[in-house]
Amino acid sequence: xxxxxxxxDTPRSPRRTTAQRVFVRTVSNRIGDTAMAxxxxxxxxLVLAILAIILIDILRNGIGHLSLTFLTQAPSEGMTAGxxxxxxxxxxxxxxxxxxAGVPVGVAxxxxxxxxxxxxxxxxxxxxIAVSNLAGVPSIVFxxxxxxxxxxxxxxxxxxxxxxGQKVYGQPxxxxxxxxMAVLTLPVVIVATEEALRAVPRELRExxxxxxxxxxxxxxxxxxxxxxxxxxxxxxxxxxxxxxxVAPILFTGAAYFLPHLPSGLSSxxxxxxxHVYVLATQSPDVDATKPILYxxxxxxxxxxxxLNIAAIVVRARVRRQSGLAH
Amino acid sequence: xxxxxxxxxLPGERxxxxxxxTRPPQAERLPRLQLAPAPKWHAVVEWxxxxxxxxxVLAIALILIFxxxxxxxxxxxxxxxxxxxxxxxxxxxTWPGYDEAVSVWQPVSEIPKFGVWPLIVGxxxxxxxxxxxxxxxxxxxxxxxxxxxxxxxxxxxxxxIELLAGIPSVVLGFFALIVMATWFQDRLGLDSxxxxxxxxxxxxIAVIPVIFTLSEEAFRxxxxxxxxxxxxxxxxxxxxxxxxLLPAASPGIAAGVALGxxxxxxxxxxxxxxxxxxxxxxxxxxxxxxxxxxxxxxELAEVVFGEAHYTVLFFLGTLLFIATFFVNSVxxxxxxxxxAKLGGGS
Numbered sequence: 001x002x003x004x005x006x007x008x009d010t011p012r013s014p015r016r017t018t019a020q021r022v023f024v025r026t027v028s029n030r031i032g033d034t035a036m037a038x039x040x041x042x043x044x045x046l047v048l049a050i051l052a053i054i055l056i057d058i059l060r061n062g063i064g065h066l067s068l069t070f071l072t073q074a075p076s077e078g079m080t081a082g083x084x085x086x087x088x089x090x091x092x093x094x095x096x097x098x099x100x101a102g103v104p105v106g107v108a109x110x111x112x113x114x115x116x117x118x119x120x121x122x123x124x125x126x127x128x129i130a131v132s133n134l135a136g137v138p139s140i141v142f143x144x145x146x147x148x149x150x151x152x153x154x155x156x157x158x159x160x161x162x163x164x165g166q167k168v169y170g171q172p173x174x175x176x177x178x179x180x181m182a183v184l185t186l187p188v189v190i191v192a193t194e195e196a197l198r199a200v201p202r203e204l205r206e207x208x209x210x211x212x213x214x215x216x217x218x219x220x221x222x223x224x225x226x227x228x229x230x231x232x233x234x235x236x237x238x239x240x241x242x243x244x245x246v247a248p249i250l251f252t253g254a255a256y257f258l259p260h261l262p263s264g265l266s267s268x269x270x271x272x273x274x275h276v277y278v279l280a281t282q283s284p285d286v287d288a289t290k291p292i293l294y295x296x297x298x299x300x301x302x303x304x305x306x307l308n309i310a311a312i313v314v315r316a317r318v319r320r321q322s323g324l325a326h
Numbered sequence: 327x328x329x330x331x332x333x334x335x336l337p338g339e340r341x342x343x344x345x346x347x348t349r350p351p352q353a354e355r356l357p358r359l360q361l362a363p364a365p366k367w368h369a370v371v372e373w374x375x376x377x378x379x380x381x382x383v384l385a386i387a388l389i390l391i392f393x394x395x396x397x398x399x400x401x402x403x404x405x406x407x408x409x410x411x412x413x414x415x416x417x418x419x420t421w422p423g424y425d426e427a428v429s430v431w432q433p434v435s436e437i438p439k440f441g442v443w444p445l446i447v448g449x450x451x452x453x454x455x456x457x458x459x460x461x462x463x464x465x466x467x468x469x470x471x472x473x474x475x476x477x478x479x480x481x482x483x484x485x486x487i488e489l490l491a492g493i494p495s496v497v498l499g500f501f502a503l504i505v506m507a508t509w510f511q512d513r514l515g516l517d518s519x520x521x522x523x524x525x526x527x528x529x530x531i532a533v534i535p536v537i538f539t540l541s542e543e544a545f546r547x548x549x550x551x552x553x554x555x556x557x558x559x560x561x562x563x564x565x566x567x568x569x570x571l572l573p574a575a576s577p578g579i580a581a582g583v584a585l586g587x588x589x590x591x592x593x594x595x596x597x598x599x600x601x602x603x604x605x606x607x608x609x610x611x612x613x614x615x616x617x618x619x620x621x622x623x624x625e626l627a628e629v630v631f632g633e634a635h636y637t638v639l640f641f642l643g644t645l646l647f648i649a650t651f652f653v654n655s656v657x658x659x660x661x662x663x664x665x666a667k668l669g670g671g672s
Contacts, residue, residue, distance in 0.1 A: 029562035036564040037474055043466030044475075044483060047534055051490050054501055054531075105381050112379035116372065129658065130382040136585065136654030137389065137647065138592025139495075140619045144643040147626070148392035183385050190382070214364035216372060244494025247594040247619075251626055273496045280500050281599055293500070301497055308492035312485050 055301075062298030065291040071299070075257065079279060080288040084296055089261050090269030091243055094178045094253075097265075098242050102182030103235050106189025107224075113190070114197040115219050135187035139247035146180030146252035168266050175265040177253030184248055185238035192237060196230015196318055197223060233314045240307035244300065246273045256282075272300045393647060396640035399632070409634035410440045418443070431605035431616070433625065433635045440638050444605035448522070448615035452597055453590045455526020455611060456533055460590075461583055463530070464537030471538075472545035473567065484542070491535035499599030502528030507600060514612070520602030522611045528596050533586040540585065544578020544664070545571065577664045584657030588650045594619040618642050
C-alpha cells in the first residue's frame with residue numbers, strides 16, 4: 001500500500017509518530033480513492049440513467065397508439081387521428097436519394113485520401129481539415145446553405161434554363177432536401193470508410209500488386225471489397241443521421257401536411273422528424289395530438305436506434321477482423 | 327531508437343531538443359516497385375477520384391460563399407440598409423417609445439429592430455448551462471469507464487453512450503418540451519416553463535457523448551508507464567489520477583470540450599423547442615431565451631426573399647458558421663497534435 005512514511009520529519013507535524021503519520025495518510029488516501037471512484041461511477045450512472053429515462057418515457061407513452069394502421073394510414077382530422085404513412089414514405093425517398101448522391105462521393109474521397117493521397121501534401125491536409133470542419137458545421141447552417149445554393153441558385157437556374165422561369169425546381173423540393181442532407185452526412189461516410197480502409201492489411205495490397213494487378217485494380221478488386229463492411233457502417237450512420245435531422249430540411253423541402261405522396265423530385269415531402277417538430281410546437285390541441293406525437297417519436301427513435309445498433313455491431317466486427325490481421 | 331513513451335514530454339514540460347521530436351510515421355506507403363502497366367482509363371478514373379475527393383473542400387467553400395452572398399446586401403443594398411445597418415445591429419439604439427438606448431430584436435414590428443445582443447446573450451446563457459452540466463459528467467464518466475470499469479462493463483457502457491449520441495436532436499427537444507420542462511418547473515418553481523436551464527440541460531444530453539468519447543480516448547492514450555511511475559513513487563490512485571493522468575490527458579479533454587462547445591453553439595432543434603424563444607437580455611437563467619440558431623430556424627420560413635430580415639438572418643448564419651468553424655478548428659488542431667505526439671498518425 002502507500003509507501004510508508006517519508007524518512008525526513010516534516011516540520012508541520014512534529015509531534016506525530018511515524019505510525020500516526022502512516023495511519024493518517026492511509027486513511028486520507030482511502031477517502032480520496034473512494035471519493036474519486038464513487039463520484040466518477042455516479043456520473044456514469046447518471047448519464048446512463050438519462051438514456052434510460054428518455055427511452056422508458058417514450059416507450060411507455062408511445063407504445064399505446066402504435067399499431068400497423070398507424071404506420072400505414074395517412075393523418076386525418078387535423079392531425080388528431082390516423083397515422084404517419086406519408087411521412088415514412090417521404091423519409092424513405094429522401095434517404096434513398098441522399099444515399100445515392102452522398103455515399104459514392106464519400107467513398108471516393110476516403111479511397112483517394114487513404115490509397116492515393118501523399119500523406120504530408122498540403123492538398124491532403126486541406127481535405128482532411130475540410131472534412132472535420134464540415135462535420136462541425138451546425139445543421140441550421142446547412143439549411144441556409146441548401147436554401148441559398150440548391151433552391152435559390154441551382155433550382156432557379158434550372159427553371160430559367162428549362163421551364164421558362166416557371167417555378168418547378170426553384171422552390172423547396174425533395175431533391176434539394178436530399179442533396180443538402182447528402183452534404184451534411186458526407187463526413188460520416190468518409191470517416192467510417194477510411195477507418196475500414198485502414199483495417200485492410202497491407203499484405204493484401206502487396207500480394208495483389210505482386211500478381212501483376214495495377215494499382216487501380218488492386219484498389220477496386222481487393223481493397224474496397226475488403227472494406228465493404230466499414231463502408232456499410234458509414235452508410236447506416238448516414239441514413240440514421242439523415243432520418244433524424246430537421247434543421248437542414250426546414251427550408252429545403254419538408255412539409256407539415258400533404259394530401260398526396262411526393263410525385264417526383266420537385267415535390268415537397270413529409271418526414272417523421274419534421275412531423276414531430278410541428279406536432280410538438282404548433283399543434284392547436286396539444287392533448288389530442290399527444291398520443292400520436294409520442295408514437296411518432298417512438299417510431300423515429302426506434303428507427304435511429306436500430307440503425308445505430310446495426311452500425312455498432314458491424315463496426316465491432318470490422319475492428320475485431322483488423323485486430324486479428326495485425 | 328526512441329519509443330513513443332520516451333518521446334513524450336512529461337506533463338508541463340516543454341520539449342526543447344529537436345532530436346527528441348519524432349515525426350508521425352508515414353501512412354502505409356508501398357515501396358516504389360515496377361508495377362504492372364495500367365491502361366489509360368485507369369489514370370482517368372484516378373483523376374476522377376481526386377476531383378471527387380475535393381468535394382469536402384468544395385462544400386465548405388460553397389457554404390461560405392452562398393451564405394455570405396445572401397448576407398452581403400447588408401453592406402451595399404440601399405433598400406436593406408434603409409432598415410438595418412451593422413451599427414444598428416450591434417450598437418444599442420434609442421427607439422421611438424424607449425427612454426434609453428437598448429438592443430432589441432423585433433424584426434417584424436412597425437419599425438423593425440435588429441439588435442443582436444439579446445440573441446447572443448441567449449446563445450451564451452444556454453451554452454453555459456449545457457457545458458456546466460456536460461463537461462463534469464462527460465469527463466467523469468470517461469474517467470470511470472477508462473480507469474475503474476472492468477473490460478466487460480466498458481464494452482457495455484461505451485456503446486450505450488454512443489447510442490445517446492444517436493438520439494435525433496428533435497427527439498431531445500421534444501423530451502425537453504414535454505417532460506423536462508414540467509419537471510424543472512415543479513421542482514424549482516420557475517415562472518416560465520421554457521427557459522435557459524431546461525434547454526441547456528437538454529442540450530447537455532447532446533454534448534455529453536462528444537466530450538465522453540474524446541476524453542475516454544485521451545485517458546486510454548496515456549502511456550501505462552506514467553501511471554506505473556507515479557504509483558511506484560508512492561502516490562495513491564486518486565493522486566495519480568489528479569496529478570498525472572488528468573494533466574497528461576488534458577489536450578484530448580480540451581479537444582472534446584471544444585467540439586462539444588461547437589455542438590452546443592450550433593444546435594438548433596433542442597433550443598428552438600425548449601428555450602421559450604423570448605429575445606430578452608437578462609442574467610437570470612430561469613428566463614426564456616432565444617438563441618441565434620433558433621432565431622434562424624423560426625423566422626426564415628416567414629420572411630420575404632431578399633428583404634432586410636432575410637439578409638440579417640443569413641448574416642446571423644454566417645456568424646454562427648464562423649464561430650463554430652473557429653471552435654471546431656481549435657478542437658481539431660488539438661486532436662491532431664495529440665495524435666502526432668502519441669505517434670498514432672492518421
